[in-house]
Amino acid sequence: MSQTDPARRSPWRIDRRGVIAISVAALFLIVAGVTWFVGSRPPSQDAAADGNSASEGQAPDPQQQATQKPVAKQKYYVDPDSSAVRAAADPTLSAADLADIELIARTPQAIWLVPEERPMATVGAYVAGIVADAASRDEQAAFVVYGIPERDCGNQSAGGLTAAEYPAWVSAIAGGIGSSRSIVILEPDSLALADECGNTDSRVQTIQAAITPFEAGDALVYLDGGHSNWHPAAETADLLKRAGVDRVRGFSTNVSNYNTTADEVAYGEQLSRLTGGAHFVVDTSRNGNGSNGEWCNPSGRALGVAPVASKNGHHDADLWIKTPGESDGECNGGPPAGAWWLAGALALVRN
Numbered sequence: 001m002s003q004t005d006p007a008r009r010s011p012w013r014i015d016r017r018g019v020i021a022i023s024v025a026a027l028f029l030i031v032a033g034v035t036w037f038v039g040s041r042p043p044s045q046d047a048a049a050d051g052n053s054a055s056e057g058q059a060p061d062p063q064q065q066a067t068q069k070p071v072a073k074q075k076y077y078v079d080p081d082s083s084a085v086r087a088a089a090d091p092t093l094s095a096a097d098l099a100d101i102e103l104i105a106r107t108p109q110a111i112w113l114v115p116e117e118r119p120m121a122t123v124g125a126y127v128a129g130i131v132a133d134a135a136s137r138d139e140q141a142a143f144v145v146y147g148i149p150e151r152d153c154g155n156q157s158a159g160g161l162t163a164a165e166y167p168a169w170v171s172a173i174a175g176g177i178g179s180s181r182s183i184v185i186l187e188p189d190s191l192a193l194a195d196e197c198g199n200t201d202s203r204v205q206t207i208q209a210a211i212t213p214f215e216a217g218d219a220l221v222y223l224d225g226g227h228s229n230w231h232p233a234a235e236t237a238d239l240l241k242r243a244g245v246d247r248v249r250g251f252s253t254n255v256s257n258y259n260t261t262a263d264e265v266a267y268g269e270q271l272s273r274l275t276g277g278a279h280f281v282v283d284t285s286r287n288g289n290g291s292n293g294e295w296c297n298p299s300g301r302a303l304g305v306a307p308v309a310s311k312n313g314h315h316d317a318d319l320w321i322k323t324p325g326e327s328d329g330e331c332n333g334g335p336p337a338g339a340w341w342l343a344g345a346l347a348l349v350r351n
Contacts, residue, residue, distance in 0.1 A: 076108030127176025156329030225251035
């Protein structure tokens with residue numbers, strides 16, 4: 001949304017560097033039971049739960065089967081070169097500050113792929129390296145694809161690729177993921193902002209096309225579902241259906257926002273009913289104290305529950321999708337969107 005409607009948007013970041021080969025040890029924050037159970041039911045049970053099971057004697061839809069393949073229990077991947085990991089290497093940090101930043105650094109978070117940092121020439125190899133490292137640790141990586149044309153309507157997280165460049169970039173990402181069971185959050189805000197950007201039809205078509213290269217693999221892809229304090233569920237559900245949510249695992253909610261998990265799960269289940277049983281994930285990275293109605297570096301917010309799989313309804317998992325400690329934009333004392341903000345990071349931990 002625009003800066004004139006600050007309670008509803010969820011911009012992100014434009015700052016990340018290359019991955020290093022050393023993993024960060026798991027922290028006490030991620031309990032031993034933090035695992036991924038999505039698709040662990042037999043496909044027939046999963047389809048029945050989704051309300052999409054094939055009629056007796058009717059061949060199952062191969063696209064539905066693709067979203068329901070079983071996956072082994074896995075831990076989530078901890079990026080060894082996250083913003084928090086690099087911040088924790090600052091020798092000037094006090095002992096107390098270091099301990100708090102390490103708490104963020106050692107928690108699994110999604111890795112954001114933006115073309116300004118991961119251009120066409122390197123993004124495929126970079127993603128493949130992350131996937132291989134995660135596989136070697138029996139962990140599941142999560143990626144956020146964030147390079148759609150007219151990203152963020154030119155606001156705090158402005159940028160993205162041209163319409164001609166974007167399909168090849170997404171295909172390179174899908175190629176890097178390959179047959180892995182990685183999680184893909186596809187273009188946060190892309191559908192929820194489409195009306196404000198004035199390009200709903202073309203945005204829907206862009207997402208439809210972006211899904212295609214992932215269909216050859218086993219990635220768990222989630223489209224943009226906005227959040228519970230944005231558009232009415234019926235409006236969002238219509239966009240999701242137009243964009244092809246039936247071709248992927250489902251949708252994400254609350255990305256880079258602060259709404260409570262309870263509100264988002266209720267909203268997600270409502271969207272699921274309206275989309276034929278699509279599954280969803282909730283961003284809990286900064287929703288520990290819920291929302292105060294602001295989206296851009298609001299005060300008094302706190303880290304949310306660490307990533308954990310859900311066995312309830314169509315709610316697949318709580319994930320840290322937004323990177324805690326990275327600014328929403330130049331507001332409320334923060335640096336540009338995506339830049340590391342020590343004061344903001346420490347506040348999230350200490351609140």
